[in-house]
Amino acid sequence: MRILFLSDNFPPETNAPANRLYDHAVRWVRAGHEVTVVTCAPNFPEGKVFPGYRNRWHAVEEWDGIRVVRVKSYITSNEGFLKRTLDYVSFMISGFIGGLFQKRPDVIVASSPQFFAAVGGWALAAVRRKPFIFELRDLWPASIVAVGAMEESRTIRLLEKLELFLYRRARRVVAVTHAFKQDLISRGIDGNKIEVVLNGVDLARYAPMTADASLQREHGLEGKFVVGYLGTHGMAHALDKVLEAAERLRDHDSIVFLFVGAGAAKAELESRARAQGLTNVRFVARQPKEAMPGYWSLCDLALIPLRDTPVFESVIPSKMFECMAMGIPVLMSLPDGEATGILRDAGAGVCVPPEDPQAMARAIEALKDDPAQCAALRESGLKAAQAYSRDRQAEKMLAALERAAGVKVTATTGHSPAASDRQ
Template sequence: MRILFLSDNFPPEGNAPATRLYEHATRWVRAGHEVTVITCAPNFPEGKLFAGYRNAWRQVEWMDGIRVVRVKTYITANEGFLKRTLDYLSFMLMATFMSLFERRPDVVVATSPQFFCALAGWMVSVLKWRPFVFELRDLWPASIVAVGAMRKSLLIRLLEHLELFLYRRAAAVVSVTEAFRADLIARGVPACKVEVVINGVDLDRYEPRERDGILARQFDLEGRFVAGYIGTHGMAHALPKVLEAAELLRGRDDIAFFFAGSGAERAHVEQIVAARRLHNVRLIPRQPKEAMPALWSLCDLAIVPLRDTPVFTTVIPSKIFEAMGMGVPILMSLPEGEATSIVRATGSGVCVPPENPQAMAAEIARLADASAEMARLRRQARAAAPQFSRETLAQRMLAVLERVAAR
């Protein structure tokens, strides 16, 4: 089967969409399928080209058996609505145009969260006369309103009409959560069209390991209980509230907070740390994907925060699965929903109310003093990981693509 997949994120970018696609596609290739990914030059989230890449009209490379076609786009940092929209539109236009030079696939797949990419996927499917599969990673544009990037307006209503149009035109929608599936069905999308393939973890790479001694010494983390946040520093993540928790615990010299990543809120995080002189917070920039297991090894606890807004009851942050693979207990600080249910059911962590620094600080302090409970949480986190093996999930999504292509 020939699979043509459109995504504006792909390795060496290390965010969730890039990682999911790469880990799925490598397994599809090993199963004997041809996979071509149309993407852009890597630049997320800073809006700066990664070393060794150019923003050229068309570049082709091979990555672990995946044929990667990179197209020229308008590049900007992951901040500012207008500039990001220009980025999205430029990828939509270039990906659609460059697809004309690709062999006719058996199926066309495109991923959100921004669905100008999905719109490109639908247009390519029309041009190629092949079925279109929409991989739904976020309820966009609802999430734009939820984080305060835009208010309800005529433009949002138009985007919602476009969203529903794409759901109707897709031969199948692959949702990353059951909650997204329920939302689509409630809005009239046929249940038989919506499949769920949640995010997961590559257990070949993420497994329990001793704390990296070199990094621990470098960041002055030796002998400390480390609460870590690893990932995109975005508007959705309520990171200023996490820093308030750090401020409440600044008197505990045995507890440190560790932030690794970048994004729209990174500069704000750095300003808060400097202004409040939070000596118990360590900040490092975005690291390559290969470094993630070593960074996770520094953490005793994985902080997973989101803002207190209803749309985030439907979200499952992908970092919880990496934490499970590493055997790192999870501290959830987001609205009660599918994600908190997973953590409670697996016993892989604890939950506190979202945007509540007092509750977060109290729970971190309690766990720092509860070695027996932490040992139990570590065992349970690792035991839960095989349920979310990327190997199994890649096969599940492949079955959807094969079924659609065979129609």
């Protein structure tokens, strides 16, 4: 089967959409399928083209058998709705044009967030008369309102109409949470065409490992209880409240907060930490994908925070599965919903109310003082992670593509190579 996938995120970017697409596509290739990804020059989250790349009209490379076609787009940092929308629309157009010149596919997939990429995918599928599959990773534009980037307005209502149009025109919608599926059904979308394929973890890459001693020395973490946030430092993540928790624990010399990543909120967080003299906080720049397990290995506890808004009841942060696979207890601070339910059922962590730095600080201190509980959470997480392997999730999504395309798939996705195996 030939799969053509439009997404404006792909490695070497390291956010959840990029990781999910790579981890699925490499398994589909190993199962004997042809996968072409149309994307742009890597630039997320800083809005700056990565070293070694240029924002060119057309460039082709290969990642483990995946044909990657990079097209030109307007690239900007996260500096407001209008600039970001121009970024999204430019990729919609260039991605559509780039897709016209690829081998005739059996199915065309486009991924949110930002569903302008999905508009390009739908248009491309219509022109090439092929099934269109919408991979739904975010309830956009509802999430724009949720983080305060825009208020309810006529523009938002128009975007919601476009959103529903895409759901209706898609042959299949592949949602990353069950809550997303229920949301679509409640808005009149046929539930029979909605499939749920959760995020997962590459168990070959993320596994228990001894803390990297050189990184411990580099960041002054020897003998510390390390509370780690690794990922995008964005508006949705309530990291200002994490800093408030760090301030409450500033007199606990053995507790250190480690922030690894980049994003729109990072500069302000660093400035605030300096102004408050928080010596118990470390900031590390965004790291390549292959370095992330080493940084996770430094953590005794992983933080997963989000803003206190109902939209995030339906979100399942993918880093939860990486932490479980590495045996790192999770402290989750987001609205009760699907993610908190998974964590509690797995027994892999502790949940506190979102945007509550006092509750977060208390939970961190309690876990630091209770090694037995941390050990129990670690073991439970390791067991639960097996159910969320990328192998299994890639097979489920491939089956959804098969049903949409009417193509019989007989091969299994197999096992993905580690990063060191990449040619």
